[in-house]
Amino acid sequence: MSKNLLDNISNPSDLRKLNPEQLPELAKNLREFIIDIVSTKEGHLGASLGVVELTIALHFLFDTPNDLLVWDVGHQAYGHKILTGRKDIFHTNRQFGGISGFPSRKESEFDAFGVGHSSTSISAALGMAIASNLKGEKEKQHIAVIGDASIASGMAFEALNHAGVSKANLLIILNDNAIGIDPAVGALKEYLTKVKSDRKLAAQNNIIKALNFNYSGPIDGHNLPKLLTELERLKSVKGPKFLHIITTKGKGLKKAEEDQITYHAPGKFDKISGERIKKEASLFTKYQDVFGKTIVELSEKNDKIVAITPAMLTGSSLNLMLKKFPNRTFDVGIAEQHAVTLAAGMATQGLVPFCNIYSTFLQRAYDQVIHDVALQNLPVIFCLDRAGLVGEDGATHHGVFDLAYLRCIPNLIIFAPRNEIELRNILYTAQLDLKQPIAIRYPRGYGEIIDWQNPFQEIEIGKGICLKEGNTIAILSIGTVAEKVSKAIDIFEKENTSSLIAHYDMRFVKPLDENLLHSVFEKHSVIITIEDGVIKGGFGSAILEFAAENGYQNKIKSLGLPDNFIEQGSKERLLLKNGLDSRTLSEVFSRLI
Structure with a gap:
């Protein structure tokens, strides 16, 4: 049995001690590690499997984190995370209290730029390259890896347009796998498809060259010797450079290669066969x-x-x-x-x-x-x-x-x-x-009604409804958080044996049902607003504005998400942490009686 080279690699300095001939074996080890973890912990799979060789080559040849590496889109970066000090905690990926599923500047110095949305890498890396020029850091390298169809975005085009005349020391690597989550679309995708098969087109009639880039490729992104040779050459080329590599999303796991849409983020699966582990079928509909x-x-x-x-x-x-x-x-x-x-x-x-x-x-x-x-x-x-x-x-x-x-x-x-x-x-x-x-x-995930396909009924615009009558506290909710509120009221009333709480589903944040709100404010001394969005400026703020504009002096409590960015974790765990679970809500009701 061959030695697992990944066992002795904690950061890129360890990687650089290997011989180039050992890197294909490391690629095999890294793929197995990603598959092993994601098969049980879930997450994005296909994109990271597709860039294993590229990830190894970049960290082997470039002096990261001094050389700056930006990933786009961020779910390509699992191999990057594993090779840059997070191997031992990678099992916490995307979990509450664990590491993020995307590059994050607060998580590692190797994550040069936070990436969650797509098509940002060229702009960010160009900004870094311009900064290096201004600071006199002439030898510093700046690499943007853009993949999963992200280059077709308008922002990427804007950045290419600027970068081509910038004289910045910037290397853009197009990870061309012809798919995002669904297959890539559009004229640029068709052009790149032609470039793959027509070397004359790649050499002469090339839109990237027309934008003043030193274009090379396309080359096989899974061929480590070729990658190393070309990246080594590009290190010494000044100005904006563009390397076009061809990869297979899901490379190394047959099922992921065959069904690239499903295996973008497949859930749990058997790490040997690749077969997905089916969850118990839900009676409800997403x-x-x-x-x-x-x-x-x-x-x-x-x-x-x-x-x-x-x-x-x-x-x-x-x-x-x-x-x-x-x-x-x-x-x-x-x-x-x-x-x-x-x-x-x-x-x-x-x-x-x-x-x-x-x-x-x-x-x-x-x-x-x-x-x-x-x-x-x-x-x-x-x-x-x-x-x-x-x-x-x-x-x-x-x-x-x-x-x-x-x-x-x-x-x-x-x-x-x-x-x-x-x-x-x-x-x-x-x-x-x-x-x-x-x-x-509307939210991600399943609803709670089996027979929802009833005859259509028109909804009156700007009209809220009363879900439950009460005489002291009025709860105004918006959206599916109403279900948590109803359960919280049930908990409260079981413990207090009284019907003090009314519940209104406002339905519309704009326009507000002002007739209903006047009735609510006149009848109830305490008003609680509940939303699954940020408190600052949201639904609760709209109710506070209504109260101020109409001179109401009722006690108003706004519940929602705080004024900070919410980390990763299961939805239920995050609701609990932020006080929007039914038990915590019932306790809030008790304190306000």
Whole structure:
């Protein structure tokens, strides 16, 4: 049995003691280590397996962390983390109190830049390279590894445009595996596909060369000798350089190579066969599937409906729409800004665009939401998946800012469904003949209703509802946190044998149901607002503003997420830590009686 070379490597200085001939064996060891951990602890798999050789070559040849290495997207960086001092704690990856699933500057000096969203690496590494020039650090190297279809984003193009005239000592490595989570799309993807097979195209008619880069490749990203030779050569080339490598996402695990979409983040699986370990089937439906199935049903009757997503077909369940209505479904790649303005353009022509973007990723298109949609009062339907706490992906992916950053935008309706039926009905309502934009935000994971596919009912815009009557405390909740509130009230009333608490689902953060709120404030002495978003500027702030504007003196307590970034961990664990679990909420109710 060959010696496991990884056992003696704690950081890149250990790696650099090996002979180049030993590196393929190390690559085998590193792949086995990643597979072993992720098979039981879960996480992103395919992307990191695809860059094992590249990761080893970079840390072998470059003087990291003095030379600066930026990963893009961040889920490629598992091998990087293992080789840079986190091997012994890698089993805590994405867990509460453990290491992040993405590069994090506060976690390691080897993580030159925090990466959770995509397409940021070229801008960041260029900024570092310019800084090195200004400081006289002429020999310092700056490397951006951009993969998983991230180079098709507008931000990457902006950075390429600048970098090409910067004279900065910058090496961009395109990890070309032709897939993000779903297969890559667009003209650039087709061009890169041609480059792989047409060496004349790569040598002459090359758009990267046209941007003033020293282009090399494409080369096999799994061939360590070739990688080492080319990277060694590029170390001495001054100015902006571009290395195009071809890799296979999921390399080294047959199932991951064959099913790259599923094995992007496969859950638990058998580390030998690669077979996924099936979880017990749920009786309930994921919110994303409620959306996906409902939009197909609506589209069968409304031929004006179109669907748009920035590279999240499977994650948003718009793959169902694509299958049924391929000509009305648009995956625009990792391009949130384009997705929003594309939807706006469609709306001007009488189409009914459903623009499905994860809550955290809509932040990347904030100006377009304001300027291109809301300012023109165009009826775009924003469906914000993964709103609230998302769990193990952590701070970069929690959808906790949407209520706060959307609430200040004129013309925009904001709705958060309490359950699957409410989501289904607001999707129906939005496509009827809405004259303004609406944002519908819903969580990751399963609902709690089995029979949710009932006949559609129109929801009155700006109308909240009373879920439970009471006479002392009024709880105002928004979205699916209502379920935690209802359980908390049950706990409280079992222990206090009285019906002191009323519960209202406000449903709309904007417009608020002011008639209902006047009634609530006049009837109850204590008002508690509860949301699964940041307290600062969110739903609770809207209620406080209403009270101030109308001269109410009721005691108001706002509960939600604090003014700091929330770490990774299971959703239930994070709710507990931040006081939004049912038991803690019931204790808060008791203290306010």
